[in-house]
Amino acid sequence: MYGFKALIFDLDGTIADTERDGHRPAFNAAFAEAGLDWHWDPELYGELLAVTGGKERIRYFMQRAGIELEPDVDVDSFVGGLHRAKTAHYLELLRQGAIPLRPGVLRLWREARTAGVRLAIATTTTPENVIDLLEQAGEPGLSGWFEVIAAGDMVPNKKPAPDIFIYALERLGLKPEDVVAVEDSDNGARSALAAGIRALVITVNDYTLGQDFGAAALVIDQLGEPGSPPQVLAGDLGGWSLVDLAALDRLHQWVHRAG
Secondary structure (H helix, E strand, O other), X not given: OOOOOEEEEOOEOOOEOHHHHHHHHHHHHHHHHOOOOOOOOHHHHHHHOOOOOHHHHHHHHHHHHOOOOOOOOOHHHHHHHHHHHHHHHHHHHHHOOOOOEOOOHHHXXXXXXXXXXEEEEEOOOOHHHHHHHHHOOOOOOHHHHOOEEEOHHHOOOOOOOOHHHHHHHHHHOOOHHHEEEEEXXXXXXXXXXXXXXXXXXXXXXXXXXXXXXXXXXXXXXOOOEOOEOOOEEEOOOOOOOOOOXXXXXXXXXXXXXXX
């Protein structure tokens, strides 16, 4: 028996390197398809990731670049159309198997499922992106492992607001102290912490390395696999060679004792 009852995962950058391998190329494909000369290179995209949500990111880019549409063009429709096209390109990349899960993710999910620890996702991406990623991960029926998939516009405010985590907790019927959250970014960390989730693990990636993760209990580069341990950037893994339920239980107990 563990001190927590559920694991809540972010998706983009946490479960898979979707930003690097999926979303950025998909945005660029949508721009090209629309006849736009916009191109988001890796450096620019890293900056744009400070804004959560794809439509919001497009709007921010337009404002930043001083891009104005013709007076008869509705901005909401234009941005919405671009985002729908981007989603279609992204889903095609998923179906091609171009976006694998990050190390240790499926291993930890299997362990949780066996132990009766509940699984949930809290993300700003669309529900269809979540389902397609899970269904293409190579584990039959994987999306059915998740009791709650809180995604997209199910809440009024996206990360770093706490809304999506609060929604997931309400759907699970759990308190913040009942869960461990796994995120990859400062926006995600702020969102989880603002929802009262103090048992927070950050798995950084190329875009989020070096960000400020506030009071996150553990910052690592991956969850780890046998023979391939994670690098600990902040916090203490307690001698464990990878992040499993026992390591998370130790972290969960330490966080709540310290409080």
